[in-house]
Amino acid sequence: MNVIRVTEEWQRAGVHYVRTEAMCRGFQIPLEGEFAEDTPEDRYILVLDGNHPVSTCRLHYIDETTGKIERVATLEDYRGKHYGKAGIIEAENWMRENGVRKILINSRVASAGFYEKLGYVPDYTKVSGDGEFKCVMMEKQI
Numbered sequence: 655m656n657v658i659r660v661t662e663e664w665q666r667a668g669v670h671y672v673r674t675e676a677m678c679r680g681f682q683i684p685l686e687g688e689f690a691e692d693t694p695e696d697r698y699i700l701v702l703d704g705n706h707p708v709s710t711c712r713l714h715y716i717d718e719t720t721g722k723i724e725r726v727a728t729l730e731d732y733r734g735k736h737y738g739k740a741g742i743i744e745a746e747n748w749m750r751e752n753g754v755r756k757i758l759i760n761s762r763v764a765s766a767g768f769y770e771k772l773g774y775v776p777d778y779t780k781v782s783g784d785g786e787f788k789c790v791m792m793e794k795q796i
Contacts, residue, residue, distance in 0.1 A: 655737065657744045660698040668707030669698045676727035681786065688725075697748070699741045701728075709737040711745050721754040742772055750796050759792045766790055 658665055670689070677683045692712070701709035709728040715721050723745050728738040749757060761769050764786070766776050773794050780791035 655740055656702040656704075657740050658700045658702065659744065659748055660700050665700050666698065668700045668702070669710045669712075672700070672707050672710045672729060673725060673727045676729055677725075680730060699745045699748070701737045701741045701744075703732065703737065708732040709741045711741050713745055713749060715749075715752070715754070716758070718753055719755045720758070721749040721752075721756070722758040722760075723749075724760070726759070738768065739772065742769075746794075746796055755796060757794050757796060759794075760789045761792050762786070763788045763790050766792065 660666055660669060673688055674685065677688050678685050697713040699711050699713070700707055709732060710725070711723050711727070712725040713721060714724050723742060726738065726742070728741075732738075746757060757774075759769055759774055760782070761774075761776070763781075769792050770776065774792035775794065776790045776792045778790055781788065782791075783789045
């Protein structure tokens with residue numbers, strides 16, 4: 655397992671591959687919808703199994719001390735094998751190094767247990783969406 659703070663175009667291609675496979679193919683999210691909010695300034699974590707991209711997440715800074723981990727995606731065959739966890743931990747470390755003390759994640763309710771194991775606390779007064787994409791805002795102090 656290799657966890658990368660994305661800085662090069664080939665690494666960004668890996669991010670796009672994972673998101674396209676996991677979200678567009680896996681959950682039938684339209685390609686435009688999956689990438690509509692991305693900007694060239696966005697920061698990403700990419701997790702590789704050997705040379706194969708398998709997990710990713712996007713980092714967003716809300717203010718000087720608050721960050722948000724977004725667009726978390728892991729290929730289906732790699733879920734439950736700690737690739738996603740490794741990406742989240744690296745994202746937390748990167749944010750911490752940049753002064754962040756509180757991290758938010760808007761998690762699908764079905765995935766909330768994954769984040770709870772990593773120390774995130776759900777706020778069920780902040781729920782959005784419906785069906786498979788019913789989400790709850792989660793928070794962690796770092």
